[in-house]
Amino acid sequence: MVEMTQTNHDNIQKIINALDSQKARLFREEYLELHIYEQAQIFRDLNEQQRARVYRYLKPEEVGDMFDAMDQDPEEVIHYLEEMTMAYAAAVINGMYTDNAVDVLAYAKKEDLLGYLRLLPAKTAAEIKRMLHYEDKTAGSIMSTEYVAINGNQTLASAMEAIKVAAKTAETIYYVYVIDESEKLVGVVTLRDMLRNDDQAMVKDVMNMQVMAVKVDDDQKDVAQTIRDYNFLAIPVTDYNHKLIGIINVDDIIDVIDEESVEDYSGLAGVDLEQTTENPWQAAFKRLPWLVTLLILGMSTTTLISHYEELVSQASILAVFISSITGTAGNAGTQSLATAVRRLAFKDEDKKNIWQLLLTELITGIILGIITGFVIFVIVGFWKHNFVLGFVIGFAMMCAIVVANLAGAFIPMFMDKIGVDPAVASGPFISTLSDLTSVLIYFSIARIFLSFFVGQ
Amino acid sequence: MVEMTQTNHDNIQKIINALDSQKARLFREEYLELHIYEQAQIFRDLNEQQRARVYRYLKPEEVGDMFDAMDQDPEEVIHYLEEMTMAYAAAVINGMYTDNAVDVLAYAKKEDLLGYLRLLPAKTAAEIKRMLHYEDKTAGSIMSTEYVAINGNQTLASAMEAIKVAAKTAETIYYVYVIDESEKLVGVVTLRDMLRNDDQAMVKDVMNMQVMAVKVDDDQKDVAQTIRDYNFLAIPVTDYNHKLIGIINVDDIIDVIDEESVEDYSGLAGVDLEQTTENPWQAAFKRLPWLVTLLILGMSTTTLISHYEELVSQASILAVFISSITGTAGNAGTQSLATAVRRLAFKDEDKKNIWQLLLTELITGIILGIITGFVIFVIVGFWKHNFVLGFVIGFAMMCAIVVANLAGAFIPMFMDKIGVDPAVASGPFISTLSDLTSVLIYFSIARIFLSFFVGQ
Numbered sequence: 001m002v003e004m005t006q007t008n009h010d011n012i013q014k015i016i017n018a019l020d021s022q023k024a025r026l027f028r029e030e031y032l033e034l035h036i037y038e039q040a041q042i043f044r045d046l047n048e049q050q051r052a053r054v055y056r057y058l059k060p061e062e063v064g065d066m067f068d069a070m071d072q073d074p075e076e077v078i079h080y081l082e083e084m085t086m087a088y089a090a091a092v093i094n095g096m097y098t099d100n101a102v103d104v105l106a107y108a109k110k111e112d113l114l115g116y117l118r119l120l121p122a123k124t125a126a127e128i129k130r131m132l133h134y135e136d137k138t139a140g141s142i143m144s145t146e147y148v149a150i151n152g153n154q155t156l157a158s159a160m161e162a163i164k165v166a167a168k169t170a171e172t173i174y175y176v177y178v179i180d181e182s183e184k185l186v187g188v189v190t191l192r193d194m195l196r197n198d199d200q201a202m203v204k205d206v207m208n209m210q211v212m213a214v215k216v217d218d219d220q221k222d223v224a225q226t227i228r229d230y231n232f233l234a235i236p237v238t239d240y241n242h243k244l245i246g247i248i249n250v251d252d253i254i255d256v257i258d259e260e261s262v263e264d265y266s267g268l269a270g271v272d273l274e275q276t277t278e279n280p281w282q283a284a285f286k287r288l289p290w291l292v293t294l295l296i297l298g299m300s301t302t303t304l305i306s307h308y309e310e311l312v313s314q315a316s317i318l319a320v321f322i323s324s325i326t327g328t329a330g331n332a333g334t335q336s337l338a339t340a341v342r343r344l345a346f347k348d349e350d351k352k353n354i355w356q357l358l359l360t361e362l363i364t365g366i367i368l369g370i371i372t373g374f375v376i377f378v379i380v381g382f383w384k385h386n387f388v389l390g391f392v393i394g395f396a397m398m399c400a401i402v403v404a405n406l407a408g409a410f411i412p413m414f415m416d417k418i419g420v421d422p423a424v425a426s427g428p429f430i431s432t433l434s435d436l437t438s439v440l441i442y443f444s445i446a447r448i449f450l451s452f453f454v455g456q
Numbered sequence: 457m458v459e460m461t462q463t464n465h466d467n468i469q470k471i472i473n474a475l476d477s478q479k480a481r482l483f484r485e486e487y488l489e490l491h492i493y494e495q496a497q498i499f500r501d502l503n504e505q506q507r508a509r510v511y512r513y514l515k516p517e518e519v520g521d522m523f524d525a526m527d528q529d530p531e532e533v534i535h536y537l538e539e540m541t542m543a544y545a546a547a548v549i550n551g552m553y554t555d556n557a558v559d560v561l562a563y564a565k566k567e568d569l570l571g572y573l574r575l576l577p578a579k580t581a582a583e584i585k586r587m588l589h590y591e592d593k594t595a596g597s598i599m600s601t602e603y604v605a606i607n608g609n610q611t612l613a614s615a616m617e618a619i620k621v622a623a624k625t626a627e628t629i630y631y632v633y634v635i636d637e638s639e640k641l642v643g644v645v646t647l648r649d650m651l652r653n654d655d656q657a658m659v660k661d662v663m664n665m666q667v668m669a670v671k672v673d674d675d676q677k678d679v680a681q682t683i684r685d686y687n688f689l690a691i692p693v694t695d696y697n698h699k700l701i702g703i704i705n706v707d708d709i710i711d712v713i714d715e716e717s718v719e720d721y722s723g724l725a726g727v728d729l730e731q732t733t734e735n736p737w738q739a740a741f742k743r744l745p746w747l748v749t750l751l752i753l754g755m756s757t758t759t760l761i762s763h764y765e766e767l768v769s770q771a772s773i774l775a776v777f778i779s780s781i782t783g784t785a786g787n788a789g790t791q792s793l794a795t796a797v798r799r800l801a802f803k804d805e806d807k808k809n810i811w812q813l814l815l816t817e818l819i820t821g822i823i824l825g826i827i828t829g830f831v832i833f834v835i836v837g838f839w840k841h842n843f844v845l846g847f848v849i850g851f852a853m854m855c856a857i858v859v860a861n862l863a864g865a866f867i868p869m870f871m872d873k874i875g876v877d878p879a880v881a882s883g884p885f886i887s888t889l890s891d892l893t894s895v896l897i898y899f900s901i902a903r904i905f906l907s908f909f910v911g912q
Contacts, residue, residue: 035666037686069687160651167652174630174647174689191630191647195616196623210491228714230493231525231707233630233689250706251687254713258684261717262798280819284827287791287820291828291857294787298780299835305776312775316768319775320761323782323891324754331750335743342718363736364743371740372747379755401747435779 012042019050024057032062036069044076051083060088064095067104072255074103082112090119097171098124099144099252102131139223140216142256143237143246146171152178152187152204156194159203163191172249175234178207185236185244187211213238216245223248224256294431301326301435308443311450317384318446321393324376325442329400329434332368336361336408337430344416354413358406365405373398388452392445400438407433468498475506480513488518492525500532507539516544520551523560528711530559538568546575553627554580555600555708558587595679596672598712599693599702602627608634608643608660612650615659619647628705631690634663641692641700643667669694672701679704680712750887757782757891764899767906773840774902777849780832781898785856785890788824792817792864793886800872810869814862821861829854844908848901856894863889 011030018027031039043054043066055063067077081089081104093101093116105113105128117125127145134140148166150159159176167173176194178187187207197206213236214223227235227250237246305312305322312319343357377394381387407430467486474483487495499510499522511519523533537545537560549557549572561569561584573581583601590596604622606615615632623629632650634643643663653662669692670679683691683706693702761768761778768775799813833850837843863886 033666035668035686069685164651167648173651192623195620195629210489212491228707228710229525230491233706250689250710251684254684254706254710257710257713258717261714280816280823283795283816283820284823287788287824288827290791291784291787291824292831295780295784295828295832296835298783302776302780305779306773309772309776312768313772316765316772316775317762319768319772319778320758320765322775323761323779324751324758326779326783327754327887327891328747328751331747332743335746339739360736360739364739367736367740368743368747371744372751375748376751379752431783435783 015042016046016050019046019053019057022053027053027057031058036066039066040069048083051080055084055088060091061095064092067092068096068100071100071103071252074100075107077104078107081108081116086112086115087119090116094120094124097144097146098127098131099142102128102141105132135217137220138216139214139218139220139237139248140246142220142223142252143216143248144171144252145246147234147236147244147247148173148176149179149183149244150176150203152180152202152207154203155200156197156203156206157199159189160194160199163194172234172247175232175247177211177236177244177247178203179244182241183244184242185211185213185238188236211236213242213244214248215240220256221260224253224260227253228257297432298435300432301439304436304439305443308439311443311447315446315450317389318443321380322439322442325393325397325400325438326435328372328376328397329404329438330431332365332372332401333404333408333430333434336365336405337412340409340412344412357413358409361405361409362402365402368405369398369401372401386452388449392442392449396438396442396445399441400434403437404430404434471498472502472506475502475509475513478509483509483513487514492522495522496525504539507536511540511544516547517551520548523548524552524556527556527559527708530556531563533560534563537564537572542571543575546572550576550580553600553602554583554587555598558584558597561588591673593676594672595670595674595676595693595704596702598676598679598708599672599704600627600708601702603690603692603700603703604629604632605635605639605700606632606659608636608658608663610659611656612653612659612662613655615645616650616655619650628690628703631688631703633667633692633700633703634659635700639699641667641669641694641698644692667692669698669700670704671696676712677716680709680716683709684713753888754891756888757895760892760895761899764895767899767903771902771906773845774899777836778895778898781849781853781856781894782891784828784832784853785860785894786887788821788828788857789860789864789886789890792821792861793868796865796868800868813869814865817861817865818858821858824861825854825857828857842908844905848905849898852894852898852901855897856890859893860886860890 011034015027015030018030031042034042043051046054067080070077081092084092093105096104105116108116117129120128131140131143131145146169148163148170150162163173163176174191176189176191177185178189180186187204187209188211189203189207193206193208212226212230212232214226216237216239223235226232227248232250234247234249236244237248239245308318340361373394375394376397377387377390379390380393381390384390411429411433467490471483471486474486487498490498499507502510523536526533537548540548549561552560561572564572573585576584587596587599587601602625604619604626606618619629619632630647632645632647633641634645636642643660643665644667645659645663649662649664668682668686668688670682672693672695679691682688683704688706690703690705692700693704695701764774796813796817829850832853833843833846835846836849837846840846867885867889
């Protein structure tokens, strides 16, 4: 396990005791010594009375720092802000990094939001208002406005002085962006570059002019992929006039990568995995819509089978293999779906060649279908001593796998094209489609060969 | 899309032309101007002859830098190393960061590895040999040995001089670790701290003594979680004597987070998503084992249904609902499995209270079962004008959902306990178990009420 030289149980007890016995100075000493993540962990376990004391003992900017560590749970922070006086809450918000503050305020009641904005410094309020308008999951919605931007016409020594001042508030000082007089992004210097070069060199001579930037409305997935490919610690965000308006830090990107893959994963399983709960009622009602939707979609298959009831009553052996065929086709569809979703999420260049990909999946499906179909042909043939029955089941399974495989690849690409998130909605369509096709193929073939297994 | 001020199509063409016309100087000028990630992208598209020229035109350390950008595909790099002379390849390896070099060498043929190690500087060879022994997916296997460690008994000014020297080779210089005379980790100073404080202050007075570290055999998942929670750019790795032996950077952690969630996702779909391929034969043979395993496991359900064939021949209506019941139970099991896998992957503290969690899933399953069962009871009752049949199907579905839900939660926890990765192996067990239970329950109940729907 991770080694912590701090926050053992004794420390936490000491902090709680200081709160309960109202020893403000002792509380501040012990509490502020901790990393903000640990402060947040302790804070979460306090009761309302204890939290009220924390608001009295800590400066709003200290509470703001701690709330920065709760960046994965903005809804929780809103709840705490509502416990404070309006003025204190506004000061806390002012103490947070803008990107985190915006995340939190997106959950605020409208009248509260207006109240906070009125109490915040005009510049911060304007920035927050602007950022609240950026669409969710774009670069604009996750960027931070606390960056260091300097002019290229100065020495490294003088730039270093500017950085020292910025070191107090900026989210990162390790990348310094160079802008021209119209605030256009023209270069980047890393702090490492500055240390490696002579103090008296000009910024514009040292800077890297091939600076990579993202546009404010770029998808956060693409931003994440770029930062990951280039191993950047941050990337600048520009508007459509190439003006620098923010940066995105690697720690925000880690959250994006996790969020995106959890989403893909959630889509496959039909349950929102982002927020797990211990309450069985909540858990059940989160899973119910999907379960019932699939059940009702599945009724189309049931209805189809029902049409063939007459056939089943003549050869009940047919009933035995329905779930085996639909199940295997469903599994093949899930494999092809997962591959397609992953490809759409992380390999943009592949999007172009849709027909090539569909052809690949078609051939893959045929190979899978032939082999799997042959396996079941042999199994059923020997088991039931009836190779005609084996052939019917094997052939139906082969066709069903080919269809499921193609659907698994095509439907997510189609959804992506029309702007629906393929991870969320593809699953039920594919399983329903593959169930329907496999049942239809199965019984159509079975009818032809009926005389071979009536009474089996 | 991401804005690139560089590498447009013209540039790439210019580089390729320079290679083809053997203009070494022009090639170097244009190529080395690019970010290493872009260099790698171009390099990947070259043919063997062009690559041979690159090895002639570039210094081995320049090729090593470029290979650092291929850290997601170590197997590819091995292939390139085999094209070079032994001495050049060793020099290339020497130019890479140790963690990346080790990743690559893990795929080398044994005699090649011994050859490279003989040709590398003794210190690097020893380091690589040591790191090759760390178990996969531990902190040791992903750590880098290029870090900056200093003594606390000096001024910030003199420490800054040491950092300037290190800036040339260290992977990060933004965190500087402070060690005592026995190389034990005693503190950390960020470059930001150094800039904010007076030059003449002593390192030991400025450093943060509450430095967080991970142990060399910690699981990479836990390391990732810590870096994510604390928003660190790097974390130091220590051995069991608290000696500093490496650091893990945030960019390595991004790969870990993605790798871990892709693994979870792969497990659910039964296909290795880490390496997608365009070759249908390869794709098919990657998916076949799972598909055939599930098919054969599924034969147990088929065999069970086969036992009830007599019952089906009396009341063929029963056959119509088999797939609806097994399908719904399977969906419920997948939801509960996905939730459990996610919880095991990211919330260590929850592992403790297994009984509490199982109780929660039991109650969730009962709620889901009652509601879903009631829905199908109503549908079937009105559709087939037979509420007894509706009751049988609804009750069977309810029982099947409860069992599938419990299995979905219990099996991954059990696998985790016995040290098997729950994401990889749980799926087929759960679907087979829930299929078997639902068929068994369904036909057992149906037999009791048989007189109500014979001849339906």
